[in-house]
Amino acid sequence: MRADAEKNRSQILTVAREAVTQHGADASMRDIARRAGVGLATLLRHFPTREALFEALLCTNLDALTRKAGETETAASAGEALLSWFRELVAFTQSYRGVVAMMAAAHTNPDSALYASCEAVHTTGARLLLKAQSEGAARADMNGDDLFALVTALGWAVDQPSFAPRADHLAYLITGAILTNQPGTDVKKTTG
Structure with missing residues (x-):
């Protein structure tokens, strides 16, 4: 160039x-x-396209998130690695308003410029969930699609001004639904 x-x-x-x-x-x-x-x-x-611009903006962040998940996976328990990945992804979705809807749409559209990045995030989350399930740290009746949907739902909710102040509390509730040992998690519970 x-x-x-x-x-x-x-x-x-x-x-x-x-x-x-x-x-x-x-x-x-x-x-x-x-x-x-x-x-x-x-x-x-x-x-x-707008998606191509977002892919360029987001792929660095998403790639870093995927790399960090791999590092955390080897350094922490499976439940802690899953929780860390979840918190990082939610924080990322909060940094760009409206990105959650784009990621959700791209997740099932191989023609989307965001598809590869979203697929990598989805695959990473599914792998972390499966490992946490094998250690009994996460619900056994979930899969990677469920996990991605929960992240998307939380990302959408905290994108709304009325729910944004409750982001930490909502993350606490959702991780409580995923992990079997919620008291050992590190999510800050707020009552805001």
């Missing part, structure tokens, strides 16, 4: 990250281009 094209791409991603943090997944592509100092055609040349 030419130096000026790489500079444009980098500037677009920087501005897009700020715009999405401020305005969520509905941030205007036209506004992102304007704030990045490029034309809409330049933005679309680098990122032909």
